[in-house]
Amino acid sequence: MIHLLSLQGVSKVFVQGRHEVRALDNIILDVAEGECLAVVGESGSGKSTLANLVLGIYPPSTGTIAFRGEVLPAKRELVHRRAIQLVQQNPLSSLNPQRSIGASLRLPLDVHGLGERGRRGDHVGQLLEEVGLPADYAGRSPSSLSGGERQRVAIARALACESELVVLDEPTSALDVLVQARVLKLLNDLRSRRGLTYVFITHDLSVVRNIADRVAVFERGRLVELNPTEKIFSDPDHAYTRRLICAVPVVTADEVRLRDRLMKKENTSA
Amino acid sequence: MTAPSLLIRDLHLAFRGWAGQVDVLHGISLHINKGERVALVGESGSGKSVTARIVLGLLQQTRSARVSGLVAFEGRDLARMTEAERRRLRGNRMSMIFQDPMSSLNPVYRIGEQFHEVLERAEPGIGPVAARDKAAAALADVAIPDPERALDSYAFQLSGGMNQRVMIAMALANEPSLLIADEPGTALDVTVQAQTLELMRDLVAKHHTSVLFISHNLGVVREFADRVYVIYKGRIVEHGCTADLFADPRHPYTRALLAAVPRITGEGIPEIDDVSEAYFQPLVVHEGCEEPEVEA
Numbered sequence: 001m002i003h004l005l006s007l008q009g010v011s012k013v014f015v016q017g018r019h020e021v022r023a024l025d026n027i028i029l030d031v032a033e034g035e036c037l038a039v040v041g042e043s044g045s046g047k048s049t050l051a052n053l054v055l056g057i058y059p060p061s062t063g064t065i066a067f068r069g070e071v072l073p074a075k076r077e078l079v080h081r082r083a084i085q086l087v088q089q090n091p092l093s094s095l096n097p098q099r100s101i102g103a104s105l106r107l108p109l110d111v112h113g114l115g116e117r118g119r120r121g122d123h124v125g126q127l128l129e130e131v132g133l134p135a136d137y138a139g140r141s142p143s144s145l146s147g148g149e150r151q152r153v154a155i156a157r158a159l160a161c162e163s164e165l166v167v168l169d170e171p172t173s174a175l176d177v178l179v180q181a182r183v184l185k186l187l188n189d190l191r192s193r194r195g196l197t198y199v200f201i202t203h204d205l206s207v208v209r210n211i212a213d214r215v216a217v218f219e220r221g222r223l224v225e226l227n228p229t230e231k232i233f234s235d236p237d238h239a240y241t242r243r244l245i246c247a248v249p250v251v252t253a254d255e256v257r258l259r260d261r262l263m264k265k266e267n268t269s270a
Numbered sequence: 271m272t273a274p275s276l277l278i279r280d281l282h283l284a285f286r287g288w289a290g291q292v293d294v295l296h297g298i299s300l301h302i303n304k305g306e307r308v309a310l311v312g313e314s315g316s317g318k319s320v321t322a323r324i325v326l327g328l329l330q331q332t333r334s335a336r337v338s339g340l341v342a343f344e345g346r347d348l349a350r351m352t353e354a355e356r357r358r359l360r361g362n363r364m365s366m367i368f369q370d371p372m373s374s375l376n377p378v379y380r381i382g383e384q385f386h387e388v389l390e391r392a393e394p395g396i397g398p399v400a401a402r403d404k405a406a407a408a409l410a411d412v413a414i415p416d417p418e419r420a421l422d423s424y425a426f427q428l429s430g431g432m433n434q435r436v437m438i439a440m441a442l443a444n445e446p447s448l449l450i451a452d453e454p455g456t457a458l459d460v461t462v463q464a465q466t467l468e469l470m471r472d473l474v475a476k477h478h479t480s481v482l483f484i485s486h487n488l489g490v491v492r493e494f495a496d497r498v499y500v501i502y503k504g505r506i507v508e509h510g511c512t513a514d515l516f517a518d519p520r521h522p523y524t525r526a527l528l529a530a531v532p533r534i535t536g537e538g539i540p541e542i543d544d545v546s547e548a549y550f551q552p553l554v555v556h557e558g559c560e561e562p563e564v565e566a
Binding site: 147179182185205229233248252259 | 313314430459460461462463464486487488489490492493516517526527528530531532533534535536537538539540541542543544
């Protein structure tokens with residue numbers, strides 16, 4: 001079986017003067033088509049390095065990254081850049097403040113030469129409607145939108161060039177909880193409607209529980225656990241995963257019980 | 271009966287701008303008794319942080335801000351104090367911890383020098399040696415492994431968690447009676463956040479410090495606060511003891527807010543309106559949580 005994305009022994013070493021920082025160490029990871037893989041870990045775990053490698057912002061130091069079975073070159077072709085897109089944490093800094101929403105959404109269409117030139121304006125309107133915004137938002141500027149609306153625009157932009165794999169880097173952590181619920185819902189809908197594949201990078205395990213099919217847990221550049229979501233939250237293999245789950249501030253009595261159960265396990269295994 | 275550490279009654283705030291007046295707070299009332307941990311929870315733009323700035327007496331100086339209503343600190347009306355009196359309170363009787371420790375510490379001074387400045391607020395003549403001893407003890411209190419080394423460091427040489435601990439140590443160094451914590455730890459990793467909250471809870475219990483805890487994170491509030499006020503668009507919508515409010519949320523907005531939090535037990539993502547008329551329904555107060563009488 002050919003995976004949509006496949007990382008084979010990927011390492012990334014950053015050299016700072018005489019220091020070497022091994023940001024990712026021998027990562028072996030496959031992502032199936034249509035799945036949502038969550039990548040979790042604390043700061044410095046290598047989550048963002050992984051995102052940058054997948055997006056081709058820099059090449060791996062060793063190992064290969066393959067997309068649909070084809071090893072990606074260090075310098076990506078336009079077609080690869082089209083297929084893999086990014087949604088960042090803060091839409092205010094990822095959308096150009098000088099450019100209208102419509103212009104931001106049209107740019108990827110122009111760059112990748114998608115659709116007829118004359119129909120691209122309509123296409124922008126359709127994209128906005130697909131993410132739950134009115135088509136006439138095309139004429140507005142990012143600063144006139146709320147945080148949730150801006151994140152919807154950022155999602156629409158990632159979808160504009162018919163991407164297949166979307167790297168979501170903390171897409172909802174800057175949003176209020178009510179807005180977050182709606183954006184997560186949108187991401188779920190889009191995934192099933194468009195058959196998208198997500199690499200969902202986050203530190204929020206409660207979000208992961210409700211959106212991911214599988215979870216990859218990173219600790220200091222190493223992949224310490226890779227399991228289906230169900231398994232991660234009921235019977236995690238690694239003590240670090242347990243610690244991460246137990247640190248989540250929770251709101252219901254059921255959650256407290258789950259946490260207590262995991263904590264007990266942590267103590268007996270230690 | 272002693273006066274509550276903080277009493278806010280019918281507080282209004284509006285900003286006057288070129289486009290007219292923008293109302294931010296529509297008459298909120300809350301109180302914090304001595305040694306109590308009270309949370310003010312709401313979304314961005316609900317008026318949480320401006321409330322903190324009014325309590326500190328900072329917004330009163332802003333010319334475009336119009337503040338009315340009563341804010342009393344330990345029974346003393348802030349509006350009747352002079353600016354100098356209010357300034358003496360800050361960093362001394364009341365102190366604040368901000369969300370992002372990196373941007374609240376000065377990057378060009380060592381931690382020790384900044385700590386000296388903090389201690390001078392309470393003890394103007396304190397010398398560098400005495401200040402250093404006191405600071406080292408305060409840092410040891412927040413479980414910083416090598417206080418001497420931390421005092422000689424700059425903020426950027428310490429990790430986010432360490433900086434947050436330094437902030438907590440500074441905020442508590444002068445034994446304030448009121449601590450305002452504005453989203454502490456949200457910039458930190460979950461495991462570090464859990465540790466800092468635990469540490470903060472132990473310390474305020476030890477010193478009987480009253481805390482106004484401002485947060486948008488309901489999980490954190492549940493674990494930290496004794497009592498909770500839920501604020502929506504400048505109005506308090508629900509008030510109760512933490513356990514009651516989480517077990518039995520009564521206001522439509524509180525219910526929506528609670529339902530929207532993703533669960534680690536995995537119940538999917540709920541369908542929730544982010545705006546609704548029902549969110550403007552009047553205040554719900556849980557039994558035994560009425561506002562105290564204002565003593566004239």
